[in-house]
Amino acid sequence: MTSKKYMQNEIWSLVSHCGAPSWYITLSPADVKHPICLYYAGTDTKFEPCILDESDRICHICKNPVASARFFHFMVQTFIEDVLGIKSKHHGLYRDTKAYYGTVE
Numbered sequence: 233m234t235s236k237k238y239m240q241n242e243i244w245s246l247v248s249h250c251g252a253p254s255w256y257i258t259l260s261p262a263d264v265k266h267p268i269c270l271y272y273a274g275t276d277t278k279f280e281p282c283i284l285d286e287s288d289r290i291c292h293i294c295k296n297p298v299a300s301a302r303f304f305h306f307m308v309q310t311f312i313e314d315v316l317g318i319k320s321k322h323h324g325l326y327r328d329t330k331a332y333y334g335t336v337e
Contacts, residue, residue: 261307273299
C-alpha cells in the first residue's frame with residue numbers, strides 16, 4: 233500500500249511539472265508467442281528460430297520464468313528507446329517525449 237502511495241505522489245508530481253499526459257499506452261508483450269523469448273528460454277547459443285507448437289512453447293517458457301522477465305525487460309526497453317525516442321539520437325514515434333512513467337503489475 234505504501235509503494236502505491238509513493239507511485240501516486242510521483243505521478244502527481246510529474247503531472248504538476250510537465251502537464252497532463254497526452255497519451256496513455258499499455259504495453260503487454262506476448263512472451264509465449266515471441267521467438268526472442270523462446271530463445272531466452274532455450275539453451276541454444278545461436279539464434280535459429282524454429283516453429284514450435286503451442287504446448288511446446290508454453291512448456292519452454294514455464295520451465296524458465298526468468299526468460300519471460302528478460303523478454304519483458306527487453307521489449308519495454310526497446311519500446312522506450314525506439315518508439316518513445318528516450319536516450320536515442322532520433323525522435324520518437326510521437327516526436328519528442330517530454331516525460332514518461334512506467335509501472336509493472
